[in-house]
Amino acid sequence: MVRVLLLLLVAVLLAYALWQLLHALRNRRREARPPTPAVVATDEDAEADDGDELDDGDEVDESAFNYAPVPRPDAPVAAAAVAASEGEQERFQQELELQQLRRDIARLQAQHAVQQREIADLNDALTALREQFEANLAGQGVSPEYNEALVFARRGLEADAIAERCGISVAEAELVRSMTRRGDTEQEDPA
CATH class of the missing domain: 1.20.58 (Methane Monooxygenase Hydroxylase; Chain G, domain 1)
Structure with a gap:
């Protein structure tokens, strides 16, 4: 898991990381584009604009809206x-x-x-x-009904107290205590 x-x-x-790389490359290409040059008015345009106002019936000369930049000779280099x-x-x-x-x-x-x-x-x-x-x-290896008695025996309670608390006979309580002592001695002496 x-x-x-x-x-x-x-x-x-x-x-x-790949997305960030592509995003950075895309932004760099946008920043690398040269800005579009401003429109430079020529002398002919200035003379045409002096005092000429369009009447409602006059046609518009569309050559005035040509915004294409004029390339300079050193621009390719x-x-x-x-x-x-x-x-x-x-x-x-x-x-x-x-x-x-x-x-x-x-x-x-x-x-x-x-x-x-x-x-x-x-x-x-x-x-x-x-x-x-x-x-x-x-x-x-003890029956589940004697589990509580076993816990009390391990705590060191007397057989009478165990019998009274667990509702078993004194003989059964003594048996549980002896099993607890035998189990403790077996754990101390593993040989």
């Missing part, structure tokens, strides 16, 4: 340099993220190994407790 949870946790962390530096930055960022992911995976693997050792130790302890419990059950 724990192993499945750990594997699920690793899968979720890897999916989250600058664009290539910017693209090259952006490519290097992107590769560098990807390498950093890859290193971080490797460190995270190594850390998760170390945690997983520690948890596996702890699980093995817990399994060993559980097995030992189970064996001890089964040995105690086998050693009791």
Whole structure:
């Protein structure tokens, strides 16, 4: 169960890291886009705008709404340099993220190994407790109706007090006390 949870946790962390990587790359591409240049008015546009107001019947010259930027002669060289530096930055960022992911995976693997050792130790302890419990059950061998009398006998009560509290005869109480003493001496002398 724990192993499945750990594997699920690793899968979720890897999916989250991948999502963050893709999100960062997408944001970087948005930031890397050059801003659209402002519209530069030409002399012809300025002369056309001086005092000319449109009447209701005049047609609009759609060439005035042409916002396409005018390329400069050195723009391809600058664009290539910017693209090259952006490519290097992107590769560098990807390498950093890859290193971080490797460190995270190594850390998760170390945690997983520690948890596996702890699980093995817990399994060993559980097995030992189970064996001890089964040995105690086998050693009791007393009828369930005398369990309370057995508890009182182990506490050291006299046979009369045990008989009175449990509603059994004094002879039965003496028998329970003798069984308790015999069981205690057997546990002290395992040889």
